[in-house]
Amino acid sequence: xxxxxxxxxxxxxINGSGTFDAIxxxxxFGDELLDEFPFSAFVSKTITPEPRAGNPPPRLWxxxxxxxxxxxxxxxxxxxxxxDDLPQLAELPVPLIxxxxxxxxxxxxxxxxxxxxxxxxxxxxxxxxxxxxxxxLIVGExxxxxxxxxxxxxPLTDRPLIVKLTPNVADPVPVAEAAAEGGADAVSLxxxxxxxxxxxxxxxxWLGGGSGGLSGPAVRAVxxxxxxxxxxxxxxxxxxxxxxxxxxxxxxxxxxxxxxVAVGTESFRDPAAGARIADxxxxxxxxxxx
Amino acid sequence: MRAPRLGxxxxxxxxxxxxxxxxxxxxxxxxxxxxxxxxxxxPAAGQFYMLATDSGWGxxxxxxxxxxxxxxxxxxxxxxxxxxxxxxxxxxxGTSRLAALEPGEELWVHxxxxxxxxxxxxxxxxxxxxxxxxxxxxxxxLAIWRRQLLAAGIPARVLLGFRDRVNSGGLDLFxxxxxxxxxxxxxxxxxxxxxxxLAVLLEGDDAASAAVYACGPxxxxxxxxxxxxxxxxxxxxAMEAPMACGFGACFGCAIPHVDGGYVRLCVDGPVLRGxxxxxxxxxGSGH
Numbered sequence: 267x268x269x270x271x272x273x274x275x276x277x278x279x280i281n282g283s284g285t286f287d288a289i290x291x292x293x294x295f296g297d298e299l300l301d302e303f304p305f306s307a308f309v310s311k312t313i314t315p316e317p318r319a320g321n322p323p324p325r326l327w328x329x330x331x332x333x334x335x336x337x338x339x340x341x342x343x344x345x346x347x348x349x350d351d352l353p354q355l356a357e358l359p360v361p362l363i364x365x366x367x368x369x370x371x372x373x374x375x376x377x378x379x380x381x382x383x384x385x386x387x388x389x390x391x392x393x394x395x396x397x398x399x400x401x402x403l404i405v406g407e408x409x410x411x412x413x414x415x416x417x418x419x420x421p422l423t424d425r426p427l428i429v430k431l432t433p434n435v436a437d438p439v440p441v442a443e444a445a446a447e448g449g450a451d452a453v454s455l456x457x458x459x460x461x462x463x464x465x466x467x468x469x470x471x472w473l474g475g476g477s478g479g480l481s482g483p484a485v486r487a488v489x490x491x492x493x494x495x496x497x498x499x500x501x502x503x504x505x506x507x508x509x510x511x512x513x514x515x516x517x518x519x520x521x522x523x524x525x526x527v528a529v530g531t532e533s534f535r536d537p538a539a540g541a542r543i544a545d546x547x548x549x550x551x552x553x554x555x556x
Numbered sequence: 557m558r559a560p561r562l563g564x565x566x567x568x569x570x571x572x573x574x575x576x577x578x579x580x581x582x583x584x585x586x587x588x589x590x591x592x593x594x595x596x597x598x599p600a601a602g603q604f605y606m607l608a609t610d611s612g613w614g615x616x617x618x619x620x621x622x623x624x625x626x627x628x629x630x631x632x633x634x635x636x637x638x639x640x641x642x643x644x645x646x647x648x649x650g651t652s653r654l655a656a657l658e659p660g661e662e663l664w665v666h667x668x669x670x671x672x673x674x675x676x677x678x679x680x681x682x683x684x685x686x687x688x689x690x691x692x693x694x695x696x697x698l699a700i701w702r703r704q705l706l707a708a709g710i711p712a713r714v715l716l717g718f719r720d721r722v723n724s725g726g727l728d729l730f731x732x733x734x735x736x737x738x739x740x741x742x743x744x745x746x747x748x749x750x751x752x753x754l755a756v757l758l759e760g761d762d763a764a765s766a767a768v769y770a771c772g773p774x775x776x777x778x779x780x781x782x783x784x785x786x787x788x789x790x791x792x793x794a795m796e797a798p799m800a801c802g803f804g805a806c807f808g809c810a811i812p813h814v815d816g817g818y819v820r821l822c823v824d825g826p827v828l829r830g831x832x833x834x835x836x837x838x839x840g841s842g843h
Contacts (some may be wrong), residue, residue, distance in 0.1 A: 284807075285805060285806070286805045287804045287805050287807075289804075290803060290804025290805070290820070290823045291803050291804060291805065293804065293823055294567070294568055294669055294802075294803040294804065294823060295567060295568055295569070295570045295803070296567040298567075298569065298570045299570060302570050302571075304570075311807075319816070319817045319818055320807065320810060320818060321810075322810075322839065323797065323798075323809075323810050323811070323818075323838055323839050323840045323841070324797075324798055324839055324840025325798070325807065325808045325809075325810055325840075326798040326799070326800055326806065326808035326809075326840075327798075328619060328620070328621055328622055328800075329618070329619075329621070330617055330618025330619055330621070331614060331618040331619075331621050332618075332621060333621070333622060333800055335800075335806065335807075335808060337806075337807045337808065340807055340810075340817075340818065472840075474839060474840070482621060483621075484618070531800075533801070533805060534622060534623075534800040534801035534805060534806050535572075535606075535608065535622060535623050535801075536571065536572045536664075536666065537570055537571065537572070537666060537801070537803055537805070538570050538571035538572070541571075542571075
């Protein structure tokens with residue numbers, strides 16, 4: 267068992283937000299999904315205050331050992347999530363972490379208030395990759411914005427707050443430190459790296475949303491560097507993600523100071539990847555401890 | 557376990573499986589390869605699998621990286637599991653690797669996934685039955701659908717169209733001579749589009765009771781959708797979109813829905829009714 271912010275987890279492998287839809291997966295795989303759930307906690311897709319349709323297609327582009335996505339956070343909005351999705355996610359055999367994103371302190375407050383009071387929710391992840399409409403600054407790129415956001419929402423909930431850090435900064439450490447000072451209980455990284463796919467025939471970007479985010483093994487070395495820097499600088503637990511495909515990859519992240527690892531793009535290639543990586547990690551840790 | 561009804565969605569095992577490739581044959585300009593799924597169920601027609609080879613996947617410059625979605629062309633339970641047949645044309649790094657599979661090699665699969673074809677609502681003797689319209693590599697799911705329809709006693713007429721000799725094949729999947737063919741270059745069958753053949757059938761008195769099933773390039777699907785909508789004929793389209801996962805995780809395969817917003821082709825499709833979409837011409841589809 268692993269203790270993460272007071273939550274007991276069966277093993278240290280969870281999913282990255284937006285990379286596994288447990289409700290859709292149950293349609294595809296039936297109740298075997300509940301019996302063999304691949305992750306020790308489930309992180310929801312990001313919820314916004316109002317419903318979003320997401321970006322126009324095309325939304326995906328394969329790169330060498332990676333994937334660019336431009337999905338645009340489609341979701342049912344807070345009310346739709348609470349009414350339709352939360353009861354279904356509560357049937358999962360693992361703790362639920364809900365990811366939320368707002369464009370102001372007010373929006374974040376509404377989201378944290380809405381999900382934080384529900385018994386089904388074990389923790390909240392803050393997606394801070396969006397600009398604050400008041401300052402125009404992306405919260406996850408600005409230590410001041412991050413600290414001020416945490417100050418505003420920390421008092422609203424007793425649930426652990428995890429701040430999802432962006433890798434699209436010169437150095438993720440100042441934002442991680444500011445989030446921890448503001449009251450974050452944990453940080454998670456990395457989000458995707460900003461990327462584009464180009465269509466030379468049209469001399470234009472190929473994805474419907476313009477730019478997107480790169481994930482997969484292509485970003486793993488970058489993720490490892492940032493996880494190592496952040497874990498060396500903050501005392502809160504770090505959830506590491508970015509191209510983890512094997513138990514060996516996960517062991518490297520734990521060795522770099524992470525408390526948990528999250529699997530994302532690898533689940534696309536194998537829906538049971540989380541469970542496989544947890545097993546491989548077990549063997550890897552047994553080997554290391556000799 | 558109860559055998560699924562015709563057109564009922566079959567649930568997939570959770571994990572991917574390693575399957576042994578048993579054959580890889582040329583079929584016109586395409587290839588038909590088969591692999592035996594040791595533990596999976598028999599799929600429904602219109603469902604698909606995510607495929608990746610065990611070796612040489614990503615070996616050349618890091619691509620292919622993701623698994624590739626393929627409609628199943630036929631399937632049969634046999635000793636050791638379920639034989640799955642797929643039709644492939646080598647066009648990119650994924651399809652080129654799959655087209656080069658050799659017997660004895662191993663293939664990773666997860667599936668069967670997605671919403672299958674639904675049987676015609678009207679199967680009375682005087683009803684026109686099913687009309688299957690395939691274009692290019694899209695003929696694949698119509699082979700298993702035709703076999704399942706005929707086994708259920710539902711008449712099915714098959715119309716297949718190809719661009720030219722190189723971009724044609726898969727006829728070996730159909731075990732009859734009652735297929736009407738069209739080719740854009742005139743090398744076989746009607747010189748023109750497969751939709752020309754469909755137009756003739758839809759002029760019959762019984763056309764309103766027909767059910768059209770189509771799979772092919774976006775322009776063909778859009779023509780079929782428009783013709784059926786105009787004549788009030790039920791139609792189902794097996795569509796394609798860039799897809800990373802196949803089970804609703806990545807949200808990549810979004811198709812605009814007629815009610816607004818998007819549906820995910822992998823869990824809400826790949827088979828959609830013509831009246832569920834405004835157009836089959838979706839940016840990125842068929843790419």
